[in-house]
Amino acid sequence: MARPPFNAGPHREGPRVNEEIRVPQVRVIDADGEMVGIMPTRDALARAFSEGLDLLEISPTAEPPVAKILDYGKFKYEQQKKRNEARKKQKVIEIKEVKIRPGTGEHDFQTKAKAVMSFLEDGDKVKVSLRFKGREVAHQELGYKMMERIRAATEEIAKAEQRPRLENRQMIMVLAPNKQRDAK
Numbered sequence: 001m002a003r004p005p006f007n008a009g010p011h012r013e014g015p016r017v018n019e020e021i022r023v024p025q026v027r028v029i030d031a032d033g034e035m036v037g038i039m040p041t042r043d044a045l046a047r048a049f050s051e052g053l054d055l056l057e058i059s060p061t062a063e064p065p066v067a068k069i070l071d072y073g074k075f076k077y078e079q080q081k082k083r084n085e086a087r088k089k090q091k092v093i094e095i096k097e098v099k100i101r102p103g104t105g106e107h108d109f110q111t112k113a114k115a116v117m118s119f120l121e122d123g124d125k126v127k128v129s130l131r132f133k134g135r136e137v138a139h140q141e142l143g144y145k146m147m148e149r150i151r152a153a154t155e156e157i158a159k160a161e162q163r164p165r166l167e168n169r170q171m172i173m174v175l176a177p178n179k180q181r182d183a184k
Contacts, residue, residue: 016057017072018045026057026067038064097127102142113153120158120177130171143171151175
């Protein structure tokens with residue numbers, strides 16, 4: 001079993017703070033956002049501590065690295081708030097399924113089409129599956145016609161992400177909401 005190097009402490013995510021900054025010089029930005037200039041890391045740390053704040057490495061790849069004097073606890077809190085806000089705005093797309101048959105009647109077809117439209121308007125994808133029983137599989141054209149009717153009924157708000165295709169005794173088509181419509 002390989003041993004970690006002697007000076008390796010617990011690994012921490014995020015930017016380096018205070019004593020974790022091990023470069024000889026940093027470009028310093030003060031708490032007000034003003035550029036202070038390039039100074040030794042020790043002096044920058046002393047300046048941050050004298051103000052009761054922390055030194056945070058913002059851009060470690062710059063030459064020399066950029067560090068900002070700020071309250072690290074407040075910084076972490078703001079970052080967490082931004083992540084939570086982004087998560088709230090995120091829409092999880094679900095795949096809803098609607099099952100039909102080759103001999104589905106007109107009224108039942110209309111009901112299924114309304115359900116498909118409702119799912120698409122909510123921003124979800126819809127998987128339309130058509131199951132053949134017994135000898136119905138010999139009349140696949142009826143299945144394709146039924147799938148085409150569904151696609152035509154929803155063409156203003158959806159596009160066929162996956163065209164109808166036959167898998168064993170089941171025909172499957174996937175509809176996705178139009179992106180242009182969402183922008184409106």
